[in-house]
Amino acid sequence: MTGEEKGIKLTEEQAKRRRARSVAIALTLGALVLLFYVVTIVKMGPQIMSRPL
Amino acid sequence: MSLVERQDLIDTESLAWSGGMGSVGDYIALLKPRVMSLVIFTAFVGMMLAPGHIHPVLGVVALLCIAIGAGASGALNMWYDSDIDRIMSRTQKRPIPAGKVSREEAFAFGITLSIGSVVTLGLLVNWFAGAFLAFTIFFYVIVYTMWLKRSTPQNIVIGGAAGAFPPMIGWAAVTGNVSIESFVLFLIIFIWTPPHFWALALFKCGDYKAAGVPMMPVVAGETSTRNQILGYSVLLAPLGVSPWMLGFAGSFYGVASAVLGLVFLGLAFQVWRVREGDAARKATIRLFSFSIFYLFMLFALLLAESLVMGL
Incomplete structure (x- = not known):
């Protein structure tokens, strides 16, 4: 059995739109990572540099 | 039955799948961007009027979460209402009735964004605001969309609370609680909603009737709706001035509001007085259009005054 013979086959348009959605999801996840990183820095504030070792 | 057996039952010759046709734009349309913009604006005004301080980054995060939460409510509303959206001319081009996004896709999208926005607001800003956003989504989707909308002509009166909560959530993001000032902002939008929506319902009455939605003009008739529009407008006019009377807006706001x-009130009176023909239709359209401008101006004036005071 090969993947091309069984399962749902996407039309060219469906595949194109899925690719666009995947890019949008990837960008959103990237933005979320960046957001949590920036907010972590904001919440820690200047204290981030003066923690005891 | 194993998964393999289930797979064998599928007719591989006819595997054309109608789903997956939604573009990124279709998913953005599910978020009701125009409603979202009003939510962002009113929430922002709530944040700016609130006493205390919020770090600008956290302020942007709070607004983003409130906007996404509102958008998620819109997506879940479109998921549940796709049957009546197919019937009404105003909603026929929405992504689900247009066949671009399936109901399942819209539901998954709405639930994911609801949970994501509430958890993010709770984790990054404060849990009171997060819980408030969760309650707002619950109120809009469960109380308004699934329960009230199809069962009572008071649907948009009670359901209007969901659209009125954003300035309170914005306020809560800064202070961690609610207050009389934020409740007044809520009340302004809450009392504004019935005349705004009923003006629309008066000239889209046929649509709601065809879809079986018990909007006030469909159930109680146009005369009763016009009376109630005037009644709510009589309440709204002094309520709009109340931020100045209560001392959290300046005299410029007081005069302008x-x-x-x-x-x-004058336009609502025109809707009440002119009941026949094209003039009646024009009067309702005029009130509907002005109601959007009215709410925008009240909040814009509050925002402008708070910015000027802060200089």
Whole structure:
């Protein structure tokens, strides 16, 4: 059995739109990572540099 | 039955799948961007008027979460209402009735964004605001969309609370609680909603009737709706001035909101008085259009005054 013979086959348009959605999801996840990183820095504030070792 | 057996039952010759046709734009349309913009604006005003301080980054995060939460409510509303959206001319081009996004896709999208926005607001800003956002989504989707909308002509009166909560959530993001000032902002939008929506319902009455949605003009008739529009407008005009009377807005706001309230009242009176023909239709369209401008101006004036005071 090969993947091309069984399962749902996407039309060219469906595949194109899925690719666009995947890019949008990837960008959103990237933005979320960046957001949590920036907010972590904001919440820690200047204290981030003066923690005891 | 194993998964392999289930797979064998599928007719591989006819595997054309109608789903997956939604573009990124279709998913953005599910978020009701125009409603979202009003939510962002009113929430922002709530944040700016609140006493205390919020770090600008956290302020942007709070607004983003409130906007996404509102958008998620819109997506879940479109998921549940796709049957009546197919019937009404105003909603026929929405992504689900247009066949671009399936109901399942819209549901998954709405639930994911609801949970994501609430958890992010709770984790990054404060849990009171997060819980408030969760309650707002619950109120809009469960109480308004699934329960009230199809069962009572008071649907948009009670359901209007969901659209009125954003300035309170914005306030809560800064202070961690609610207060009389934020409740007044809520009340302004809450009392504004019935005349705004009923003006629309008066000239889209046929649509709602065809879809079986018990909007006030469909159930109680146009005369009763016009009376109630006037009644709510009489309440709204002084309520719009109340931020100045309660001391959290300046005298410029006081004068401007009084003038705007009088114009609103005048247009509502026209809707009440002119009941026949094209003039009646024009009067309702005029009130509907002005009601959007009225609410925008009240909040814009509050925002402008708070910015000027802060200089």
